[in-house]
Amino acid sequence: MRPESQRVVDEVLAYMHRFAGETSLSAVCDEAFDALARRIFAYQFEHNPLYRRYCQARRRTPHTVRRWQDIPPVPIQAFKEGVMSVEPPEEAVAVFMTSGTTRPDRRGRNFHPSLAVWEASMRTGFRRFVLPESAVPGGRMTMFVLSPGDDEMPNSSLAHYFTVAVQTFGRADSRFFFRAGRLDVDAFLDAVAAAHAAAQPVMVLGATFAYAHVVDALRARGVRAVLPPGSLVFDTGGMKGHGRELRREAFHAWMAEWFGVTADRCINMYGMTELSSQLYDQTLCTNGTVRDKTGPAWVRTLILHPDTLVPLPEGETGVIAHYDLANWNAAVAILTEDLGVRTPHGFELIGRIAGSEARGCSAAIDEVLQAARETAGDVRG
Amino acid sequence: MFVAEGRAGWLAAEGVIRLPLWVVPPGVDLTPGRTVAVSLPGSGAGGDAPVRVELVYPEVTPAAMAGLAAAVRKACAASLARLKTAEVVDWIDAAVARWLDPDYLPRQWAERLLPLLTGYDAETVRLELKRLLRTFRRKELWRFLDADFANPDVLDAFRPGPAGGWVRALGPRLLVHYLSGNVPGLSVWSLVMGLLVKAGTIAKPASGEPLMAVLFARTLADIRPDLAGALAVVPWRGGDEAVEAPLLAQADAVVAYGSDQAVAAIARRVPPHARFLRYGHRISFAVIGREALAPDRYADTCHRLADDICVYDQQSCMSPQVVFVERGGAVAPAAFAALLAAEMERYQVRRPRGPVAAEEALAIQSFRGAFAFSGAEGTRVFASTDDTAWTVVYHEEPGFAPTPLNRSVHVHACDDVVTAVEAAAPYRPYLQSVGVAIHPARLFPLAERLAELGVSRIAAVGEMTRAMAGWHHDGRPNLADLVRFVDIEPSAERWAERLDADVEWDGA
Numbered sequence: 001m002r003p004e005s006q007r008v009v010d011e012v013l014a015y016m017h018r019f020a021g022e023t024s025l026s027a028v029c030d031e032a033f034d035a036l037a038r039r040i041f042a043y044q045f046e047h048n049p050l051y052r053r054y055c056q057a058r059r060r061t062p063h064t065v066r067r068w069q070d071i072p073p074v075p076i077q078a079f080k081e082g083v084m085s086v087e088p089p090e091e092a093v094a095v096f097m098t099s100g101t102t103r104p105d106r107r108g109r110n111f112h113p114s115l116a117v118w119e120a121s122m123r124t125g126f127r128r129f130v131l132p133e134s135a136v137p138g139g140r141m142t143m144f145v146l147s148p149g150d151d152e153m154p155n156s157s158l159a160h161y162f163t164v165a166v167q168t169f170g171r172a173d174s175r176f177f178f179r180a181g182r183l184d185v186d187a188f189l190d191a192v193a194a195a196h197a198a199a200q201p202v203m204v205l206g207a208t209f210a211y212a213h214v215v216d217a218l219r220a221r222g223v224r225a226v227l228p229p230g231s232l233v234f235d236t237g238g239m240k241g242h243g244r245e246l247r248r249e250a251f252h253a254w255m256a257e258w259f260g261v262t263a264d265r266c267i268n269m270y271g272m273t274e275l276s277s278q279l280y281d282q283t284l285c286t287n288g289t290v291r292d293k294t295g296p297a298w299v300r301t302l303i304l305h306p307d308t309l310v311p312l313p314e315g316e317t318g319v320i321a322h323y324d325l326a327n328w329n330a331a332v333a334i335l336t337e338d339l340g341v342r343t344p345h346g347f348e349l350i351g352r353i354a355g356s357e358a359r360g361c362s363a364a365i366d367e368v369l370q371a372a373r374e375t376a377g378d379v380r381g
Numbered sequence: 382m383f384v385a386e387g388r389a390g391w392l393a394a395e396g397v398i399r400l401p402l403w404v405v406p407p408g409v410d411l412t413p414g415r416t417v418a419v420s421l422p423g424s425g426a427g428g429d430a431p432v433r434v435e436l437v438y439p440e441v442t443p444a445a446m447a448g449l450a451a452a453v454r455k456a457c458a459a460s461l462a463r464l465k466t467a468e469v470v471d472w473i474d475a476a477v478a479r480w481l482d483p484d485y486l487p488r489q490w491a492e493r494l495l496p497l498l499t500g501y502d503a504e505t506v507r508l509e510l511k512r513l514l515r516t517f518r519r520k521e522l523w524r525f526l527d528a529d530f531a532n533p534d535v536l537d538a539f540r541p542g543p544a545g546g547w548v549r550a551l552g553p554r555l556l557v558h559y560l561s562g563n564v565p566g567l568s569v570w571s572l573v574m575g576l577l578v579k580a581g582t583i584a585k586p587a588s589g590e591p592l593m594a595v596l597f598a599r600t601l602a603d604i605r606p607d608l609a610g611a612l613a614v615v616p617w618r619g620g621d622e623a624v625e626a627p628l629l630a631q632a633d634a635v636v637a638y639g640s641d642q643a644v645a646a647i648a649r650r651v652p653p654h655a656r657f658l659r660y661g662h663r664i665s666f667a668v669i670g671r672e673a674l675a676p677d678r679y680a681d682t683c684h685r686l687a688d689d690i691c692v693y694d695q696q697s698c699m700s701p702q703v704v705f706v707e708r709g710g711a712v713a714p715a716a717f718a719a720l721l722a723a724e725m726e727r728y729q730v731r732r733p734r735g736p737v738a739a740e741e742a743l744a745i746q747s748f749r750g751a752f753a754f755s756g757a758e759g760t761r762v763f764a765s766t767d768d769t770a771w772t773v774v775y776h777e778e779p780g781f782a783p784t785p786l787n788r789s790v791h792v793h794a795c796d797d798v799v800t801a802v803e804a805a806a807p808y809r810p811y812l813q814s815v816g817v818a819i820h821p822a823r824l825f826p827l828a829e830r831l832a833e834l835g836v837s838r839i840a841a842v843g844e845m846t847r848a849m850a851g852w853h854h855d856g857r858p859n860l861a862d863l864v865r866f867v868d869i870e871p872s873a874e875r876w877a878e879r880l881d882a883d884v885e886w887d888g889a
Contacts, residue, residue: 054753058766075750082754306742308768319743335750337743 001113005087008043008328011036012117015325019297020124025346029297036325037068040332047086069311073321073335079108079274084330087113096157098273110273110330121277121326122161123168125296129280130234130267131169143174144191146183146206157273162205183210185217192225201230207237218258226260233261236269264288270349274334276326294346298325303342314342317350401437402591404598406452406610411439419497441617447627449613450583454554454631456610457581464579466536473573474519476600481514487596495565499590500735501693506565509692512847513566517573521850525577528851529860536578539869547869552578553633559647560594561638562587563696568594571636574859581611591616625650634863658862660855663698663813664783666805667842668798673818674710674717682818685843687724689816692846694734695786699814699846702784703791707798714794718775722763725771725788734770737787744785745769779804799827802834809835813855816845
């Protein structure tokens, strides 16, 4: 790592330490956030020529960007098509990739020259939103993970997330139930039964669709997997791209019906490979009163007009952009393909934007790309 | 300024005009249902106040649809099917003649309402609507007929067949149209094709453009009330199987425009005996030879190309999404891409793009992001600075990929356009129009290549979105695909001769 990178890393870590207890909504860190965001922008502008050109075309340079909101967000497509890295990508200690469900040959990549900032961000955010002292006295729990850890999927940021969560906050009897490429539902159900017998609260963690597999299995067997009192359910990702729609309320109804866990003990995380921090709903830190999402103090979220990318006022639906100081190597500002709306307590995620829906007879891009792949004999199920 | 027509259906009251969005044969009644209100700004002259227009949708029940389909079939058999083709041509021509009069009230309605309903620039609608309607003058209608039938008289009676015997062509008694709304007025094209073969017609307009088919059908009904029973335009909720079942059960033929998924969904419900014609997704592109980049030509070429891309915000299946630009002209391909970008910016000032959905805007942001960061040598993204109004992505090498539309285009440099177009091969099932600007000596070698690639129409750059009368839509005959041919074989004719008692018996 070049010395300047190390200095940026140190500054980000110092910021995190200083504002560990704050959230994205805290005004106390406004000035420090603005200064550090622009500092990182200038650094990325200098060392990423493609980003520099992208910004120049929009007449945004470190001289014209006067506040962090002016930093041009990088569309996540850039992570698929190009290399977003200030440090040489071949020197990265970890490369996190998107799942590439739609186009396996085009996976977004986020290069991490060091995981120090990523892991500090993950741990601080997790402690702040998932294990607040009020909800989880003592700060460690038995964790049952339904999704792979990073030994199963070394390039998955989510897998690394679960692994760090278990290492940092899990009791010794924590377990991963996704082994050797499959979810062992039987082992999970046995473990739940044992925890129940011992009245040992657990935290179940997994991608949302992993819960769908478990619920399908429970339904097929006609049994419930009631978690011990004091347990928590953590999910992430939603069901888009897995062939079903699942609203939040429906997920909560599942949890109540099959796991005996009420909605105020369910927490949803929103993360992206292209970021280095995660955002959460505030269920556990507000005793179930606030479901809107927000992040730690080093993340800011804007809702932008999809056409002009101008920030929208509260209540208007637009595209979500995240400004994440922890993403110092890739891009401090990310333009997602998610729609959301700003609220007094953060933002609400409305959903992922599907491929461009053409108004008429001309080709909708996804459909044609699919056809082109089929023509090329490259059909995937 | 506007005055509501004093005829039933154009009710004016207190500055509110109610416009029913359906036309059905006399004797069929549909109940008015929900309304959509549109406010037309006043002209500003003479203190005109804004006019409130209420578009009224009908309630369509399965029983009403069954009755409508039966009525149209019956009326077609009794009136339209008995007409001579020349009379049908006269009928359509008379309607088109009215529409080509700038003072014709329904045309003025269309010119003012369509921009509000579709979001398209008003000047574009005004210009393109009349250009489209000119495609249906009498002389053009005969061109359509002669393009498809060696002898159009077969639509009127049995005529001698080329291989002996006699041939007759019959249009469907009931033709159902599922129209598209991406280009206002294209619905007229579909209606006219059906009527030319004397088809009893029930058309479902697109939800995004519910107006033109109704207005044009009203004109036709005004001109020939005796034929009005054979023509209906009715909006119903797409995919409402209860309503569509009795209709499709009586249909002889169904024409559907739309996305592949939408068309496939209709196809599943069309009974096997009915003919089904589909017009799904298509991709078009342009080919710029070095001859069109000469010092005195390149500016015009660029202007014409920008027009093809920008008109109707690239929503037509004939709009180019990819441009191949040849090296060796006075202007290098990269410079041409920059010129095209500037031309599209000027076009935007002159005729702003219509509003786009969040999904569409985001698709363009992603599209720009993908290529701005691809790192491919020489790739450049030219884009409107403050919004997604237009995007040009320049590539140093030939290639082919669709764009998110709404005025976004790929420009690929190449050494020889005739070989470069090979890049389109993976999109074969979708290829449609190609706009060309190339020396006559190379036109036919290029056309041969394009024909092999699966392209079905080659037009001049600048004319891509205006198909000529007689065009083989997606490579098929417009009219011949709609009819059923009946052959009297020579044997029947000979045998009939023998059964004439007066014929000399040769003992064979």
